[in-house]
Amino acid sequence: MRFLQRPDHDLTYSDVFMVPAHSTVGSRLEVDLTTPDRVGTTIPVVVANMTAISGRRMAETVARRGGLAVLPQDIPVDVVAEVVSWVKHRHPVYDTPITLSPTSTVGEALSLLTKRAHGIVVVVEDGAPVGVVTDGQCQGVDRFTQLSEVMTREPLTIPAGTDLPKIFDVLSGERISAAPVVEGDRLVGVITRKGALRSAIYTPAVNGDGHLLTSAAVGINGDVAGKARALLAAGVDVLVVDTAHGHQDKAVEAVRAVRSVAGAVPVVAGNVVTAQGTRDLVEAGADVVKVGVGPGAMCTTRMMTGVGRPQFSAVEECAAEARSLGRHVWADGGVRHPRDIALALAAGAANVMVGSWFAGTYESAGDIHDDGGRLYKESFGMASARAVKARTATQSGFERARAGLFEEGISSSRMYLDPQRPGVEDLIDQIVAGVRSSATYAGARTVDELHERAVLGVQSSAGYEEGRPLPTSW
Numbered sequence: 001m002r003f004l005q006r007p008d009h010d011l012t013y014s015d016v017f018m019v020p021a022h023s024t025v026g027s028r029l030e031v032d033l034t035t036p037d038r039v040g041t042t043i044p045v046v047v048a049n050m051t052a053i054s055g056r057r058m059a060e061t062v063a064r065r066g067g068l069a070v071l072p073q074d075i076p077v078d079v080v081a082e083v084v085s086w087v088k089h090r091h092p093v094y095d096t097p098i099t100l101s102p103t104s105t106v107g108e109a110l111s112l113l114t115k116r117a118h119g120i121v122v123v124v125e126d127g128a129p130v131g132v133v134t135d136g137q138c139q140g141v142d143r144f145t146q147l148s149e150v151m152t153r154e155p156l157t158i159p160a161g162t163d164l165p166k167i168f169d170v171l172s173g174e175r176i177s178a179a180p181v182v183e184g185d186r187l188v189g190v191i192t193r194k195g196a197l198r199s200a201i202y203t204p205a206v207n208g209d210g211h212l213l214t215s216a217a218v219g220i221n222g223d224v225a226g227k228a229r230a231l232l233a234a235g236v237d238v239l240v241v242d243t244a245h246g247h248q249d250k251a252v253e254a255v256r257a258v259r260s261v262a263g264a265v266p267v268v269a270g271n272v273v274t275a276q277g278t279r280d281l282v283e284a285g286a287d288v289v290k291v292g293v294g295p296g297a298m299c300t301t302r303m304m305t306g307v308g309r310p311q312f313s314a315v316e317e318c319a320a321e322a323r324s325l326g327r328h329v330w331a332d333g334g335v336r337h338p339r340d341i342a343l344a345l346a347a348g349a350a351n352v353m354v355g356s357w358f359a360g361t362y363e364s365a366g367d368i369h370d371d372g373g374r375l376y377k378e379s380f381g382m383a384s385a386r387a388v389k390a391r392t393a394t395q396s397g398f399e400r401a402r403a404g405l406f407e408e409g410i411s412s413s414r415m416y417l418d419p420q421r422p423g424v425e426d427l428i429d430q431i432v433a434g435v436r437s438s439a440t441y442a443g444a445r446t447v448d449e450l451h452e453r454a455v456l457g458v459q460s461s462a463g464y465e466e467g468r469p470l471p472t473s474w
């Protein structure tokens with residue numbers, strides 16, 4: 001990566017733009033976004049380890065499209081083990097169905113429909129689909145109405161293994177968006193028209209056994225090696241050592257402890273924003289260093305402490321150091337648009353963490369709320385009073401109150417679902433389209449080539465503003 005003119009101050013994503021270069025890449029579909037960090041992701045998207053965002057549905061859905069979700073350090077190990085096992089038993093192509101019985105109610109169906117983006121409840125009897133219910137069929141009827149009264153009977157089903165373009169055509173021909181997938185008459189999944197298209201374009205992130213990839217975070221306090229061992233025993237494929245200030249002795253010790261038990265499992269550690277911080281974590285055993293202090297949407301660190309670093313420059317410096325040591329970085333925080341991910345990769349990141357942007361999706365861990373017809377989810381920072389209270393639940397009242405004094409995050413924010421893109425896969429489509437296109441503008445076929453070839457400039461806020469679309473006249 002090079003600058004047209006290297007600036008003498010630090011920059012964040014909005015400060016920079018990429019200049020188009022001569023390209024021999026004939027199509028955006030020629031771009032391979034497999035990440036060079038060797039964790040197994042086929043797109044550069046990692047869901048941040050935040051309690052309001054990263055749970056089982058997020059992990060399953062994102063891994064199916066080639067990304068990875070990190071389960072937060074606050075989730076008890078036995079729950080992580082259960083989630084990991086569940087994710088690993090999901091189908092790499094078909095979505096997990098929402099199932100109810102013919103005597104279940106419309107109210108139950110409505111409360112479950114927003115858990116997943118595919119938009120149908122499959123009504124089952126003895127494991128076989130006997131009906132399908134959509135949101136439309138639940139409107140205008142009493143919430144206690146039984147599903148047998150509103151469902152479409154003898155629904156169209158797709159035999160498992162059917163060719164993906166054929167599924168797309170069949171669903172288009174029948175003018176339906178989703179159908180149950182069956183082996184014999186047994187329900188094994190759901191597929192949507194968009195899902196068939198996506199499965200033809202994306203490659204799932206899987207481990208050596210072909211199971212969807214999983215990851216979990218461990219903090220730096222307590223028995224770090226013991227917790228890491230337990231996570232490994234649960235089948236976690238990528239371990240993340242997670243703390244606000246990764247460049248402190250305790251964090252370095254924690255990385256050493258995790259490395260000593262991790263074997264061949266990749267160890268990610270952070271957060272830092274300097275070359276020296278990167279080097280120290282690599283020397284302690286990190287395969288990947290997580291970069292970002294203060295850019296997160298839920299984060300008040302910079303306002304509380306004045307500490308942090310504009311994210312583009314932080315990623316650039318840390319990535320250069322990591323790459324010189326044969327390692328990589330994940331850019332963590334501050335991503336609001338697909339462009340930010342392209343720019344993080346241009347700066348040298350191998351993968352990019354997204355938190356709050358994904359909070360406003362069906363698949364995030366929180367409950368859905370309705371604000372006068374606009375759906376939203378509540379999100380909160382992992383250093384907020386709310387998260388600290390949960391994390392310190394086993395400590396004395398005094399210790400909890402003392403920990404609560406050091407909050408550096410928002411306890412409650414509303415993340416609205418975009419009606420055009422309510423599912424995390426909709427956002428992934430947008431990200432992947434943007435980043436593939438960005439690579440072709442740079443003449444790059446891979447993530448590494450994007451980094452090597454990118455030419456960047458620094459823009460004024462007017463320059464940034466010019467790039468935004470204008471929905472009304474001026």
Ligand SMILES: NC(=O)C1=CN([C@@H]2O[C@H](COP(=O)(O)OP(=O)(O)OC[C@H]3O[C@@H](n4cnc5c(N)ncnc54)[C@H](OP(=O)(O)O)[C@@H]3O)[C@@H](O)[C@H]2O)C=CC1
Pocket residue numbers: 049219220221242243244245248250271292293294295296299301333381382383406408
């Ligand atoms: N990327 C970012 O900008 C930030 C991310 N976070 C996220 O919030 C969550 C909680 O992280 P964290 O607060 O590290 O909690 P942890 O539970 O991981 O504990 C951090 C440990 O480090 C010690 N410590 C020393 N200096 C600091 C410091 N400046 N900030 C925080 N801890 C310090 C703490 O001791 P003591 O409490 O006695 O001081 C404590 O023992 C994590 O998920 C983290 O990623 C939080 C802040 C910034």
Ligand SMILES: Nc1nc2c(ncn2[C@@H]2O[C@H](COP(=O)(O)O)[C@@H](O)[C@H]2O)c(=O)[nH]1
Pocket residue numbers: 048049050271292294295296297298299300301332333334335353354355356357380381382383384408409410
């Ligand atoms: N200072 C804080 N940082 C936080 C907190 N919770 C999460 N985070 C960091 O943000 C990123 C995600 O960034 P986003 O812009 O995509 O939301 C996450 O991975 C953490 O590093 C917090 O309470 N305080």
Ligand SMILES: [K+]
Pocket residue numbers: 294295296297298299300
């Ligand atoms: K912030």
